[in-house]
Amino acid sequence: MDRPVKAIILGYGIRGRAYAAYAKTHPEDFEIAGLADPVAEFPADADFPTWKRWEDAIDSGSGADAVIVALPDRLHHAACIKALEKGYHVLLEKPIGCTWQECVDIAEAQRRTKRLVLTGYVLRYAPFYKKLREVIASGVVGELTSVHHLAAISYGKASHAYCRGNWSVEAKGTGMLVNKCTHDFDLIEWWTKGRKCTKISSFGSLMHWRPENKPKGAADRCMNCPESVRENCAFDAYKIYYDRRDLRYHFADESDEAILKMIETSPYGRCVYACGNDSVDHQTVLMEYEGGLTIILEMESYSQQRNRVTHFYGTRGEIIADERRIEILPFLGDSTTITPAQTGHHGGGDREIMTEFVKLVRTASPDRFPAILDAALESHRIAFLAEESRYTGKTVVDGKLN
Ligand SMILES: NC(=O)c1ccc[n+]([C@@H]2O[C@H](COP(=O)([O-])OP(=O)(O)OC[C@H]3O[C@@H](n4cnc5c(N)ncnc54)[C@H](O)[C@@H]3O)[C@@H](O)[C@H]2O)c1
Structure with a gap:
């Protein structure tokens, strides 16, 4: 074509x-x-x-x-x-x-x-993560023994999406882990290619954005909240959407007037303690893989930064990656730091996934399509099993509750 x-x-x-x-x-x-x-x-x-x-x-x-x-x-x-x-x-x-x-x-x-079904896993296509995978696959830190992966969402973005917004109520779609961390499980699937996850345990809850934590005197909407309460509230919609500008991209009209109107009329102007939300605000997943590799995934709402920080431990060294820099710390030889160039949303992933999609539609043989979807499904399988573990309080072994 x-x-x-x-x-x-x-x-x-x-x-x-x-x-x-x-x-x-x-x-x-x-x-x-x-x-x-x-x-x-x-x-x-x-x-x-x-x-x-x-x-x-x-x-x-x-x-x-x-x-x-x-x-x-x-x-x-x-x-x-x-x-x-x-x-x-x-x-x-x-x-x-x-x-x-x-x-x-x-x-x-x-x-x-x-x-073809290509899943919107934009991070796989971002230059930073492509480079990171290359470093892991090069064997420079030997065989991986464990990985600590933090998905820090930031209190502003988490309050927007998982307390006030689209993913605040699990029954209306998916919970926070499936919605947010299928990206992370997909990266893990990519990093551990060929190894099977054999055991999963998960813990997590909605600890803070609950009605019982609403400050004394607070109103159900920020516009009606007394100044004395609002000034001490980090989740105040005026601070999140008006004073800071970094979340305005969520709205088609980013002008000051439109943002003020949105705070007065939309669900995003509600008090975070009065949103009827039930999505977790933090969750941990522990995984064991064939051969003994262990992985911890931590998903956290209450962070200042919005990023992913991953610490890889291998038999010959460590890698620390934080979406800006990749530090390679071998036990023998010199340490190096790589800073892959990143332009565009999701570190360039939004653009690169479209390039890949166009290429696949134009040239790929349909024989490849099942494997492309299967790789993406693995992240969902793990995420749903982790949720099963969280709901039941039990460890999932070989895809079954133990
Ligand atoms: N790949 C990623 O990194 C990434 C990031 C954010 C969101 N997402 C996913 O993308 C999807 C969309 O998220 P979003 O942030 O763009 O949400 P959004 O709310 O900004 O956009 C969804 C749009 O769908 C429209 N819509 C609702 N019902 C419709 C219908 N019946 N017919 C046609 N349109 C309808 C809404 O009006 C809205 O404009 C979600 O499933 C989300 O999980 C992926």
Whole structure:
């Protein structure tokens, strides 16, 4: 195929807009064939069809090659299967499904239709993580014995997504671990390629953003909260969205006026102690792999920084990676630090995954497609098993509760 790959984008929120941007920067490779969203404002210069309902977009017979599913989690299963059955390749945002059964259904649909399903694991394509994998695979620190991986979300982002926002109530989609850390389990799957995870235990809870921790005198919305209470509250919506500017990208209109209105009227202006949320705010997963490798994953809301910090211990040295630098500390020889160049969102992963998607649609043999989806499913299998362990308080051994 020597023309641009044409895709319909379902859901024109943050992720839908991120993928759509690739059409502007790489017009020779990618073209938007249409957008579907019930509420979003579409670009004024759109020269393609738009729909309110994702079903209508898939049924439109638009001549597209692919569909990008950037919808809320609970719609991934239906939209992905319908798109596959209509003959489209799919770039599917994570999580693949809200339950393990939904993931299995999608794998079956992929086998039936022989189309590509690429999961939105943008970190795999980011130059930083590609370099890190290269360093691990080089054997410079010998055989890995253990890995400590911290996914620090930051109190601002965590309060936005997992307390006030889309992923605050587990029954409405997926809990925080499946939503956030399937990325991390995917990286772990990549780092440990070929080894099987044999035991999983997980602990975690919602400790702090609970009604009983609401400060005395606080109101249910920040706009009604007394100044004396607000000034001592780090989660005050005015501080998170108005004073700081780094989370404004979540909203289509980032102007001061729009942000103030959003705080007054939207769920993001609610007191964090009055959101009816039940997603955990921190969780730990302990894993044992074939051959004895042990891994600890820590997911934390109450951090200042929003990053991932990973410490690899090997029989010949250590690696410390923090999404900016990779420090290689061999027991013999000199230590080195690598600082991979990073440009763009998710360290360049948003751009690079689109490059990979276009390449796969244009050139890949369908024989490769099942393995691509299977690799992504492994992260979900581990995440759902970890949740099972957290709910039951038991260790999962060889995929079964012990
Ligand atoms: N890969 C990543 O790093 C990453 C990061 C963030 C989110 N995500 C995933 O991407 C997906 C979208 O997340 P987001 O942050 O863009 O959320 P969002 O809320 O910004 O966007 C979702 C969009 O879907 C639209 N929508 C809802 N119902 C619809 C329907 N019936 N038909 C068409 N559109 C509909 C909403 O109006 C909204 O604009 C989620 O599944 C999320 O887990 C992935």
